[in-house]
Amino acid sequence: MTAEVWITGIGLVSSLGEGAAPHVAALADPGFQPVLDRESFAPFTIHPLPALPFETQMPRRDLRQMETWQRLGVFAAGLALDSAAAKPLAAEIDLMVAAGGGERDVALDEAIFTEITAVPPAERPAWLNQRIAGGLRPTLFLAQLPNLLAGSITIVHGVAHSSRSLMGMELAGADALRLALSRVAHGASQMTLVGASLNPARWDELMTYGTAGLNLAGAWQPVAQRPAPGGFCLGGLGCFLLLEAADHARARGAPPFARLAHVGTGMARREADDTAAASAATLFGKLRDRLRPGAAVLSAASGVDPAAEAGFLATTGAGPIRHTGDLIGHGVEASFPAAVALAALQAQAGLAPQTLVSGFGAYRGEALALVEAV
Amino acid sequence: MSQTRAIAVTGIGLVTPLGFGVVDSWAALLAGKSGVRPITRFATDNLKTRFAASIMLPEESGGRFVSAADRLHAYAGSAAEEALAMAGLGGRAGFPGPLVLGMPPIEVELTDRLALLARADAPGYAGLAAAAVQPGLADRTLMMASPARLAARFGTSGAPISLTTACATGVTAIQVAMEAIRFGEADCVLCISAESSIQTEALIRFSLLQALSTRNDSPETASRPFDATRDGFVMAEGAACLVLESAAHAKARGARPLGWVLGGGEYADGFHRTRANPDGSTIVTAMQRALADAGIAPEQVDYINAHGTSTPENDKMESAGIHTVFGATPPPVSSNKSSIGHSISASGAIEAVFSLLTIRDGMLPPTINYGTPDPAITLDVVPNVARAAKVARVLSNSFGFGGQNSCLMLGAEP
Numbered sequence: 124m125t126a127e128v129w130i131t132g133i134g135l136v137s138s139l140g141e142g143a144a145p146h147v148a149a150l151a152d153p154g155f156q157p158v159l160d161r162e163s164f165a166p167f168t169i170h171p172l173p174a175l176p177f178e179t180q181m182p183r184r185d186l187r188q189m190e191t192w193q194r195l196g197v198f199a200a201g202l203a204l205d206s207a208a209a210k211p212l213a214a215e216i217d218l219m220v221a222a223g224g225g226e227r228d229v230a231l232d233e234a235i236f237t238e239i240t241a242v243p244p245a246e247r248p249a250w251l252n253q254r255i256a257g258g259l260r261p262t263l264f265l266a267q268l269p270n271l272l273a274g275s276i277t278i279v280h281g282v283a284h285s286s287r288s289l290m291g292m293e294l295a296g297a298d299a300l301r302l303a304l305s306r307v308a309h310g311a312s313q314m315t316l317v318g319a320s321l322n323p324a325r326w327d328e329l330m331t332y333g334t335a336g337l338n339l340a341g342a343w344q345p346v347a348q349r350p351a352p353g354g355f356c357l358g359g360l361g362c363f364l365l366l367e368a369a370d371h372a373r374a375r376g377a378p379p380f381a382r383l384a385h386v387g388t389g390m391a392r393r394e395a396d397d398t399a400a401a402s403a404a405t406l407f408g409k410l411r412d413r414l415r416p417g418a419a420v421l422s423a424a425s426g427v428d429p430a431a432e433a434g435f436l437a438t439t440g441a442g443p444i445r446h447t448g449d450l451i452g453h454g455v456e457a458s459f460p461a462a463v464a465l466a467a468l469q470a471q472a473g474l475a476p477q478t479l480v481s482g483f484g485a486y487r488g489e490a491l492a493l494v495e496a497v
Numbered sequence: 498m499s500q501t502r503a504i505a506v507t508g509i510g511l512v513t514p515l516g517f518g519v520v521d522s523w524a525a526l527l528a529g530k531s532g533v534r535p536i537t538r539f540a541t542d543n544l545k546t547r548f549a550a551s552i553m554l555p556e557e558s559g560g561r562f563v564s565a566a567d568r569l570h571a572y573a574g575s576a577a578e579e580a581l582a583m584a585g586l587g588g589r590a591g592f593p594g595p596l597v598l599g600m601p602p603i604e605v606e607l608t609d610r611l612a613l614l615a616r617a618d619a620p621g622y623a624g625l626a627a628a629a630v631q632p633g634l635a636d637r638t639l640m641m642a643s644p645a646r647l648a649a650r651f652g653t654s655g656a657p658i659s660l661t662t663a664c665a666t667g668v669t670a671i672q673v674a675m676e677a678i679r680f681g682e683a684d685c686v687l688c689i690s691a692e693s694s695i696q697t698e699a700l701i702r703f704s705l706l707q708a709l710s711t712r713n714d715s716p717e718t719a720s721r722p723f724d725a726t727r728d729g730f731v732m733a734e735g736a737a738c739l740v741l742e743s744a745a746h747a748k749a750r751g752a753r754p755l756g757w758v759l760g761g762g763e764y765a766d767g768f769h770r771t772r773a774n775p776d777g778s779t780i781v782t783a784m785q786r787a788l789a790d791a792g793i794a795p796e797q798v799d800y801i802n803a804h805g806t807s808t809p810e811n812d813k814m815e816s817a818g819i820h821t822v823f824g825a826t827p828p829p830v831s832s833n834k835s836s837i838g839h840s841i842s843a844s845g846a847i848e849a850v851f852s853l854l855t856i857r858d859g860m861l862p863p864t865i866n867y868g869t870p871d872p873a874i875t876l877d878v879v880p881n882v883a884r885a886a887k888v889a890r891v892l893s894n895s896f897g898f899g900g901q902n903s904c905l906m907l908g909a910e911p
Contacts, residue, residue, distance in 0.1 A: 224640060232622070284765070305680055
């Protein structure tokens with residue numbers, strides 16, 4: 124027997140703003156139009172973040188040690204703890220973060236790109252050593268280590284019972300939820316704070332995904348309408364959820380947003396018969412019996428090859444389908460946790476008593492979750 | 498479901514600066530050899546630290562560039578091949594469980610950036626981001642590429658987990674694998690941790706944090722944990738693989754465990770981004786939780802495989818923490834890092850394998866380069882020469898940069 128697991132805290136920040144209200148409003152609005160920035164990173168479109176009151180969740184001295192993705196994560200983690208009234212319990216809370224690559228010093232990189240052309244090739248290695256060692260700020264290097272988002276959450280909020288950081292794009296977000304759910308369900312943790320963040324305003328990130336052909340080329344379109352091979356538009360996201368054993372939450376009087384009933388993940392090779400749709404169908408077999416007629420679907424599909432996921436979802440009988448990419452953009456590691464957060468918010472708001480959350484990763488990885496009103 | 502909480506280790510594999518494979522690595526470790534040498538992979542002019550414990554691949558001969566991602570795959574793959582052969586699992590049918598991979602973050606290296614830039618139509622990052630798709634590059638530098646490649650190579654089931662907790666990564670990977678088995682979600686797990694970060698930028702970054710030894714005139718004696726003249730850690734590379742199985746699964750297929758993972762404990766430190774709380778309170782809790790999880794009393798521990806990085810702060814704090822947990826006369830403590838340096842993401846897993854070999858052979862590996870006792874450290878560090886001892890239970894410590902502390906209990910019997 125495993126314990127029932129509730130979502131008792133949600134911290135969510137996106138291009139729509141902060142907290143439940145703007146996100147519930149977007150979910151309830153069939154004619155919703157996203158917030159887009161088409162110019163700053165042209166030809167790529169991003170879903171930009173609004174100005175955020177970071178200093179309400181962290182001291183200025185900590186703010187200075189972090190780049191945006193860490194600030195966002197620490198901010199969202201604080202909101203999640205606040206919404207669960209759990210900050211006083213931080214030392215007993217486990218932490219599970221899905222982390223991408225930290226931010227590079229893009230200005231230094233670009234200076235090097237320009238200056239190196241004037242250096243004779245034979246002298247370049249020695250020149251580079253001197254230029255990097257003289258130009259890098261040590262604090263920025265710390266922002267580059269993926270596990271330092273978790274480290275900063277521990278420093279700022281005191282979440283300390285354990286700390287693990289997963290890597291691996293969308294799948295990292297889904298597996299962080301899966302491992303957190305499993306640990307709470309099996310009694311290895313009473314409360315786990317789980318989530319991720321993404322700063323879309325980063326040329327280094329756009330470059331990494333550009334070499335993989337994952338950025339949407341051309342004008343923004345809704346996820347389902349992107350012609351093959353498709354692509355994603357990065358969206359600013361900070362999302363943390365507090366997963367808590369239902370008995371623990373009841374004992375301390377913490378109300379649930381929703382129940383996290385199931386998370387499953389898989390990874391098809393995406394060649395020959397080993398398709399993403401087949402992988403998802405296997406995952407669906409493990410929750411099919413619990414899916415009720417009329418369950419809503421929230422898809423965290425990236426926009427890369429949207430037809431593959433659409434084909435799978437058509438076989439589930441569930442619907443109607445909303446794509447989180449149309450609302451808040453693609454948050455890579457944070458995408459799946461954010462979709463689960465939105466599912467919990469629409470359960471609590473009475474918009475959907477049960478939501479099937481689906482996520483096909485842009486490169487690899489498939490995930491399904493089931494979120495239910497309590 | 499098995500009756501015991503202990504997890505069987507039925508296969509091990511190693512790639513260390515002392516050699517490819519368990520036999521060579523272990524023999525050299527017991528012989529007190531050093532795997533630290535001057536860096537030849539890239540130019541070290543103008544650098545404060547010009548040595549490391551790197552692992553050179555044949556493909557790198559003639560100064561050819563092999564990316565950190567490809568080296569990671571080579572080290573991890575080699576360790577896994579060895580472990581699977583020992584366990585008698587895998588082969589054409591694939592491995593009957595998931596992959597858990599401890600690894601460093603992978604990035605597009607400067608060499609790749611500059612090569613890409615030369616082909617771009619526009620200057621700077623705008624040109625890089627718009628440059629034509631580079632499938633060969635993406636298939637190694639995307640954060641999901643390394644676990645996907647290894648999962649495909651070894652035919653593991655389900656979604657591979659890749660994770661990092663900096664210097665505690667190797668232990669965290671074992672803990673995640675252990676939990677999957679304890680919860681009944683897997684019968685066996687292919688658990689690999691690897692490090693391949695000896696490249697220009699990574700070396701400079703750690704150097705700027707003043708974390709590295711600068712003993713350039715004597716690289717092989719630069720890693721000197723617990724010695725009064727220690728001046729920083731030595732960057733290293735390597736990989737370790739452990740095939741972990743439930744007791745029932747190992748028994749049912751007649752596999753003979755080499756040893757057992759008895760339990761693990763964690764605690765995160767909110768003191769500072771790069772420094773642990775000097776009072777040692779967080780590592781004390783992590784050690785105590787590992788003992789409690791394994792159901793072991795401190796006096797039942799025969800040997801401690803230290804984190805022992807050779808930084809002034811860590812070794813002092815670790816010594817104090819060990820005394821808090823184990824009293825005035827703790828069991829012998831030694832640091833494998835004296836010989837093989839600090840292979841950040843891999844070190845916890847490599848040290849777990851060495852701990853199992855310590856149990857198997859009844860030999861404590863030495864802390865080499867130990868010459869000047871530090872009055873603040875009063876441990877039996879097994880100085881310079883390996884020592885025979887009956888060892889049934891080992892505590893292995895890993896304390897992460899960024900505050901993630903993880904400890905593992907290993908034993909001869911469940």
